[in-house]
Amino acid sequence: MPCDLVSVRLLTPPDFEPWSALRHSLWSDQSAEAHLAEIEDLQRRQAGTCYGAFRAEVLIAFAEISIRPYANGCTSTPVPFLEGIFVEEDNRRMGIARLLLAQIEADLRAKGYVELCSDAEMHNISSHRAHQHWGFIETERVIYFRKPLGRDPRSRTNACNA
Template identity: 45%
Template sequence: MLALVEGAHRGFAEVSLRHDYVNGCDTTPVAFLEGIYVAPEARGRGAARALVAAAEAWAGGRNCREFASDVSIENTASAAMHMALGFEETERVVFFVKKLCAD
C-alpha cells in the first residue's frame, strides 16, 4: 500500500496474512503489519493513519478479526505511532541465540 501526500508517494505499508501463532492474538488468520514508513516531511499529516485504515479494510475482506504488528523495544517512536493508531501492547519478548558450532 502506498500513501500519497500532495500527489507524491510519501509512505508505504506492507501487510501479510499470518496463519501461525501471533503473539497476543486468538484467531487465525491474522493480518500483520510487517512494516510501515512515512517520509519525515509527511509525518503528522495522516499518512500512517490512512495506510493502516487501508490495511484494515484489506484484512477485513480476508475474514481477519485481528490486526497485529510488532516493534523493537527501543523503537519508542514506532510504539507511540502504533498506540496512536489504536493498537494495544500485548506482551514484550526478548530473543536469544546460542551458537552450536564454530564457523
C-alpha cells in the same frame, strides 16, 4: 499539506524503485538494490500485500502486510501482520499512516479478518507510541535469545553421554 491530497492504493511494479528507497530509509541494514530484489521476490511469491500513500502521484509512505500462521498475543489464526510502515519525514504527523491503516483495515475486514497485529523492537519507544496512537494494544513483551552452534570439539562423543 493536508492529508486529503493523499491517495492510498496497492503498490504495483512501477512503484518498486521508489518503494525500495523508502524501505531502505526504514531498514537501512541493506541497500535499496537489495530491497528491490526482495520486493520483486515478495511480489513473485505473492507473499504479502503492500500499500502506498501518494501525494501528486509520488510515493511518500508504504505499509507491508503479511499473513502469518500465528502471532504472539493474537486471538485468531491465521493473522494479518503489519511487517513495516514508513512515512517520509517531511510528511509525518499529518495522518498519512492512519490513512494507510484505515485502507488496510477495511480490506482486511472485507476478507473476514478480525485483528491486525504488529511488533516493534523494545527500544523503539516512538514506534510504541505510534502503534498506541493508531489503536494497537500491547499484548506482551519478549526478548529473543540466540546461541551460535559452532563446531563442538566434543562432537565425536554422544552429547547425551558428555
